[in-house]
């Protein structure tokens with residue numbers, strides 16, 4: 001059996017989740033007649049204290065829609081150099097919205113309010129792109145599942161307000177951060193204009209993301225989603241998985257965090273590792289010393305039926321998730337200890 005630690009997106013729906021999906025009441029969501037999607041959107045909006053939420057087939061599409069809602073062509077978004085919207089959305093910021101990214105050199109994907117302040121182009125200086133949006137990620141993916149300091153988020157929020165900038169959160173793994181730091185959806189809802197969350201990461205759904213925001217910003221979201229090809233019909237079968245996951249799969253994220261921490265500790269003590277990023281949630285990023293080349297190491301693990309991925313620049317990543325069982329964990333710990 002393969003032990004797949006490449007990502008928390010590799011999970012398969014449980015029997016209980018599939019049961020919820022198979023028995024969902026559905027309708028045509030393009031006519032807003034899918035009651036399960038409507039219920040999911042209402043629930044997530046309410047959790048974040050926002051008036052509107054919209055179901056999306058992917059987190060990328062939810063983020064891309066948010067970028068479009070906040071900007072006009074030629075504008076600039078401030079984000080970290082590790083940002084998913086910059087690195088892993090196929091160049092969509094420029095393709096879909098015609099905007100550029102001002103990249104900040106943060107720490108593990110996180111930056112400070114004063115870095116943001118310095119990066120805002122003065123609106124009257126027409127030679128520069130107009131800054132209209134600040135985007136952050138929590139937890140940071142390329143930053144190794146690191147969690148933001150909420151006080152810094154509030155400082156950036158104030159700055160955005162002063163400079164009339166939108167503030168978007170890529171919360172693909174926000175629930176991991178909430179569980180790790182004992183924070184709430186409501187406090188995040190109050191800090192951001194828009195938030196995207198993924199149901200298909202730690203929450204274990206096969207498909208689905210949600211974008212939340214208040215009416216003023218969200219009123220055009222349905223048009224943008226349509227343009228991007230994300231208007232779905234009887235998508236309630238998928239939304240049902242989301243409703244199930246919100247009910248059953250959030251608290252258990254703690255287990256993923258514990259296992260990730262244990263893997264990080266094993267790696268720290270091993271003879272082949274140069275550096276392990278501090279483990280805060282379910283992602284472990286580490287670098288090898290000269291004992292193994294990256295390819296050799298991936299092959300050694302692969303021979304033991306363990307899959308992890310390379311993030312480039314000598315960084316390797318492993319991610320724990322709900323299909324990573326206690327037995328698998330024991331085996332991985334054992335393999336790593338013997339390398």
Ligand SMILES: *Cc1c(COP(=O)(O)O)cnc(C)c1O
Nearest residue numbers: 058059060061084137141170172
């Ligand atoms: C996974 C992820 C997304 C969304 O990716 P999809 O594959 O489109 O669902 C967005 N942001 C971050 C940080 C992610 O890790």
